[in-house]
Amino acid sequence: MDKNRIEGTKHEIKGGVKEAAGKVTGNHARELSGNLEKNAGKVQKEFGKANDQARKQQDR
Known part of the structure; x- marks a missing residue:
């Protein structure tokens, strides 16, 4: 998890x-x-999700 x-x-x-x-x-x-x-935290959380997805794609 990012x-x-x-x-x-x-x-x-x-x-x-x-x-x-x-x-x-x-x-x-x-x-x-x-x-x-609160809104900055939401953006940061979504950025972390995108990083996790990118790592998953890279591992494939």
Whole structure:
């Protein structure tokens, strides 16, 4: 498993928590920051998936 998948998942979860905390407290900056981190984590996770698929193709 590519390390980007693991790191992306961590960022996705951390960003979701920040976003929820920002919504609850009314802190729009924290909410936005969390949303950005969550989406960046999703992109990083997809990049890791693509790397895994490329490795599988290369091994064939």
